[in-house]
Amino acid sequence: MLKEKFNVAVVGATGAVGQAIVQILEERNFPIDELRLLASKNSVGKVVMFKGEGVTVQEANTDAFKGIDIALFSAGGSVSKALAPAAVKSGAIVVDNTSAYRMDANVPLIVPEVNIERAKDHNGIIANPNCSTIQMVVALKPILDKWGIKRIIVSTYQAVSGSGVKAVQELKNQSQAILEGKTDFPKEILPVGSLPKHYPIAFNAIPQIDVFEDNGYTKEEMKMVNETMKIFEDDSIQVTPTAVRIPVVNGHSESVYVETKESFTMDEVVAALSNFKGLQVVDQLEEQEYPMPAVIDGQLDVFVGRIRKDLYNDKGINMWVVADNLLKGAAWNAVQIAEYLTKTEEVWNKK
């Protein structure tokens, strides 16, 4: 029988996504017995507020998961690789927000609006897709279901919050320096902290997110390719991505061109998108209504606008997809999966 309350661990509790997870757990009134906040040694002893009470951060290590039912990981791929198996061994189901296990054939890759039933196939770990993939597949799922999808050509406009709290601070510091007329200021985080070259993101656009792979695409771009095929369970779907960082604090936008297999009318497309749970259509051109990252910041849903037929291809649709990358792109998607776990006896029978 299902428990009424669960012991929940948040690994990476002091990071941008971890903080958002704690906030959503509170807002959603998640059925929590114990909330255990875990992080690296540097953050041990910090106090995070949850439902009016302070929770002290403990060290994330292999012994930290005793009694935990659900462990939400967002402390980087290496931490997940090191600790997720221990959490599973302790009896927890892991919802992992890193790229560590996403393409593992034994790990379901879940966007609840798209394929939540697949969570039942878990072997202890369930993976959360990359932010840029999540919002795109939510917007595409109703199109896939009704008309099939042949190919997708997508250009992203990604916020700096996806690179963490320090990247947000870097954008703000650089913006202030440039407004004061300075030409020399620190550039340390973007595009990729661990790589030798860093460029200003303030008042700039950087066509690199994550490292380059041998085929000339970035790892971020290849995530969109591979994760989309896995989530839609269709290796024939062609995704051509260009991932770009722009000076937005929070909220990713995507210019998406999609070619369907079957014919449609635009009224049917708009109806399908409008009726899809988790997706909000904001598309009143005469009122200048369309989604924008600075406006949807803090909201849980995916927003779509500028929905229009291709000028040439009767099976081509263009649209503009915006979501809060920290929430739907990470924390909220993970908590959605966790909420499903709390309501689904079947997922626990495997333990």
Next chain:
Amino acid sequence: MLKEKFNVAVVGATGAVGQAIVQILEERNFPIDELRLLASKNSVGKVVMFKGEGVTVQEANTDAFKGIDIALFSAGGSVSKALAPAAVKSGAIVVDNTSAYRMDANVPLIVPEVNIERAKDHNGIIANPNCSTIQMVVALKPILDKWGIKRIIVSTYQAVSGSGVKAVQELKNQSQAILEGKTDFPKEILPVGSLPKHYPIAFNAIPQIDVFEDNGYTKEEMKMVNETMKIFEDDSIQVTPTAVRIPVVNGHSESVYVETKESFTMDEVVAALSNFKGLQVVDQLEEQEYPMPAVIDGQLDVFVGRIRKDLYNDKGINMWVVADNLLKGAAWNAVQIAEYLTKTEEVWNKK
């Protein structure tokens, strides 16, 4: 016989593009006899420096073009409509940077790297294309020449300078206000000054540039469609555009997917782009080298990077195209045309 020096008028001399034109005329040591700076009544009497001397701005009206050989217009479409015919009647050749005459069948639409010979077909007026079109067709021309082009899917990342000096100030003011934690600040210019709704551009992305047309595309997007067909003299080229304003001061970027008619190798494509005059390839991934708007600001050429084959279509190429929208996208393209006029006797024989 060709003159050695020319009387040149700049209409809209105090605007963002007009100022850039005056600066380039000086830098290029343009063969000028008299430089006449014209603007609306509000700017009459202002003094603009040219080669160390002050030039007083005069009123732009139908009588202002006596003796002028070349008139460079960038004061808005309505001013061009009102005054360009008078300038032509006075004996000038007009290079018009507005959209007033671009699609006029009697007016050549010129990007010098692409179709400068067509300038000879003028009937007094030569049109400068829209900024977002210019940089795209420069990057596509070497591909068109060698392999033909079937279709283009382009998403733009456009700077605020394209909306004028006031839009740049608005971006800076809004950025400062947000950095100071203010949530209420003026929004007056973007996305379209004359429309009722205005949104913040600071730390945001706005998927509207210019007004919407009945087909759901913006006027900016349809300029890319129609001007590309006219410049390439090929109505079969399919352009699918999404035009987006981002918080960059100056420099437009474009994510361009192009499908060719004939097969190529990527080495051939990179060589063709590298050898094309006016185009600079910046594409060393192992060195993290690619074009960015904040870096190429102030340069005359078009820059292209992230050149890579589509993952599926053997005739598909993705690339990232960046240019200074005030220079190559407007002022420099106009001065390039004017330089051609100073060297080409044939264009004057029509007068």
